[in-house]
Amino acid sequence: MAATSAPLGQRAEVMRIEGVDKVFNGDVVALKGLNLTVNSGDFISLLGPSGCGKSTALRLIADLIHPTRGRITWAGGQKAGDLGVVFQEPTLMPWATVAQNVWLPFRLRGKTYNSVKDEIIEALRLVGLDKFQNAYPRELSGGMKMRVSIARAMVTKPRLILMDEPFAALDEITRFRLNNDLLALKEKIGCTVIFVTHSVFESVFLSDRIVVMAARPGRVIRELTVDAPYPRDEVFRTSSDYAAYCRQASDALHEAMEGVAA
């Protein structure tokens, strides 16, 4: 499939969020006036303190909850199931093998295992787990389970992949490895990703756009562009550019937290 994405300014629009508010129980304002345009090939990070509505934004995009005000529109209309999702936990079915877990999105569209076997094996190969197709989730380490979860999210080649702090529960070494692998994957299949994280370093390393959010009410306070070319690797991680972007994002995050008494 097509590799590197078009330059930032020339990408086709995938989805647009316009003036979205989300109020829970009539008085908890989780999001206020959210605007975001997602373009094909973007890697967008939502960065912000706990409770600023990052997960709520993802749930709105996934159509699991509906906006109190404003709207979300998809270029070419929304198709059910045209999303991949990765949660903070791997969220695998413990009774099913690795391959059966990756089969799930196809299975729910009525596809038999054999008709999509090649895609499943290919997705597992891309995350380095093709040798483990017949293993059960309990036989895998935390990092490997997360890879299965990623394979499941991208096996259908969805228009957009949503990731909610997928690596937050992993140790730092595993997290770095998965960050590298995620970027390699993105290059290979050219997907569009919205990635939620608490980590400044992770967001800078991965994304070309960082949306910094503040809490109470949840809102966007800054959008940063990380204009460093992909593929990014350890060289980028140790470069002065990287350090400068981290400083910028970190400053924005501090600004986001200023209003809130620590």
Add this chain to the structure above:
Amino acid sequence: MSIVEDNTAAAPDVDEDELRRRRARKFERIGKWVLPVLVMALALFAWDRLVVWNGIPHYILPGPWLVFSTLISDWPILFDALLVTLQITLMALAVAVIGGVGLAVLFTQSRWMEMSFYPYAVILQVTPVVAIAPLIFIYVDSRIAGLLLCAWLVAFFPVLSNTTLGLNSADHNLRDLFRIYGATRWQRLRYLQLPSALPYFLGGLRIAGGLSLIGAVVAEYVAGTGGIGSGLAFRILEAGYRLNIPRMFAALILIAVTGVVIFAGLSFISHMLLRKWHESALKREG
């Protein structure tokens, strides 16, 4: 110096903890069988001596040998009775599984159904079956059907309540994932809720196995009539009237053994179904 080297050469990876653990495991393995057998042997011995030393007549308390020989000599009668009781028990269990799982699925598919009928399932459960059974035998003509109904009443609730709990305890992120992928109700039930409910269902099944035996026995007591096709409980009643105490004991032992076998069988099935993936069936080190 050389002593230290010898040590490491002899057992490189075995330390004191490991040795202690191995001893504990060996003890566990052997003790699990030997100790209960030992207790049984002691109890039988004490029973036997009690009877012999006190000269207790066999119509008050038969000794273990007499019970055992009665079990053999009365085997044709007792075995027929066992088959009858077993048949009722297994049929009741089967109907309990079908009814319990069916109702549980219905309840999770429709809140209306659950709100309307769940309270009555609870009422049926908390009313003692001995109190309902006489009524059942007034209105139900067929003896078998009456027995079955009684045993079912006792057995179905654990299946229903456990399966309902299981169907509702599917991981909420997986539920969201199914919604995102546009799964139908049926797909969600088939691929998510039923597998999630399996361990819960099997737990309920093991309880229901024992309860359906209890239900069958209680129902036989209440039904009372004998003749051909009477089960173990009736044989106990009948032997009691005739002061045939050894046979009472023999029948009692058969019922207990049947209960144990049912429980062990269901535990085995449960283990086989869950061994690949469920925590309860996994062997852990340490």
